[in-house]
Amino acid sequence: MAVSFAEIREDRPGTFTHSCPTRVVLDHVMSRWGVLVIAALSDGTQRWGELRRGVDGISEKMLGSTLRTLVADGLVARRSLPAVPPHVEYSLTPLGLELVERMLPLLSWVADNADEIVGQKAIART
């Protein structure tokens, strides 16, 4: 379990270099809104409107483009119910579930330590 970054790279030479696919994935998945959308979906299937309200501060444009990338990446599934008014559901794919599983510990830690981290600056300013 004590994997190091060096070990990760040893197994796959060239990983995390500039032109590596991992960079693309990181940009999608660790983007400002990508993380939050994925996290929100970890609570289960959600409709467009729910996501819009759930991910505080996101604009419709950003929600749309973020979802489109994640769907194209195969991390999120889109299901459109033919009805009036329209009803569209988003959920994590198996791949997305694997991802979020590894992301939640990180988010949990951030939630626990955010105050201390931003607090450092207040100390530095003193």
Place this chain on the structure above:
Amino acid sequence: MAVSFAEIREDRPGTFTHSCPTRVVLDHVMSRWGVLVIAALSDGTQRWGELRRGVDGISEKMLGSTLRTLVADGLVARRSLPAVPPHVEYSLTPLGLELVERMLPLLSWVADNADEIVGQKAIART
């Protein structure tokens, strides 16, 4: 261990909302270069030049500003040896170590699945 995003938020109302400290931390830590710099430092103390070479594609400006934020956040320690030519070392603080511990599983997973994820688009294009 099966923490859900909902659970994380239940314990701390208002977490991950627009004006929450977690958002700031997320922006620093999940930023394009932030992740990579932190990951690189997980291999141990590194000098400026080593980081510059190790984090493929980063510019001096971005390395500088990324390091400055991470140091201000208390995640990275900066040690300047008084010598000519200058010698400066960067390493993770205990807080930074906690963070990277939770980040490595994620990076490892991304390294394993990146090809498949970016591959989805090729399929979609077909």
Place this chain on the structure above:
DNA sequence: CAGGATCCGTCAAGATACTG
């Protein structure tokens, strides 16, 4: 060697309005 300062282009991102 380690970096700060500056200039500038590009694109991400917000606001708004409109549509199936």
Place this chain on the structure above:
DNA sequence: CAGTATCTTGACGGATCCTG
């Protein structure tokens, strides 16, 4: 309700030059 289209802005990020 679930988006797309368009416009505008400002921050990110690259290149370059300069300093301790």
